[in-house]
Amino acid sequence: MQRLLTSARQFLPAAQRAGGLADLQRVGGYTAARLFSTDADSHDDFKPQVKAAPAGDVEATIEKDIASHDVFIYMKGVPQAPMCGFSNMACAILNLYGVEYGSRNVLADPEVREGIKRYTAWPTIPQVFIKGEFVGGSDILHEMHQKGELKKALEGCKPADD
Known part of the structure; x- marks a missing residue:
């Protein structure tokens, strides 16, 4: 020493x-x-990048996102390139039903990532909304799919533009 x-x-x-x-x-x-x-x-x-947005702005962004699509997912990555297995599974399930859905990459904006957790009181990502209502994460989406409940929940949603 x-x-x-x-x-x-x-x-x-x-x-x-x-x-x-x-x-x-x-x-x-x-x-x-x-x-x-x-x-x-x-x-x-x-150099350090700082994006400081007031909490009200984050909540307004979330509400605008949810209102803009029948189905919306907050996920890690984007639907074409999910950055975690749970986000990948949620997108795969939604793709199976052929519905159009919007998404937001929470890895690109840490404030939205934390804001969506506060908004829903749900601690994990992804988070899926159908017709403005919070459904849950990939595990809930998978369970709904297995029970046949997801098909009913997605009725009337805009089909994807394949």
């Missing part, structure tokens, strides 16, 4: 001369990477 501290101390003056550890490029044969992505010369893609 003592040896490690001695080694670290020998680099400290060089780091201070270089303007701090974030700017230290090469000291004593070791390469140090930039530690912070907020440097002025860092590309915007690597």
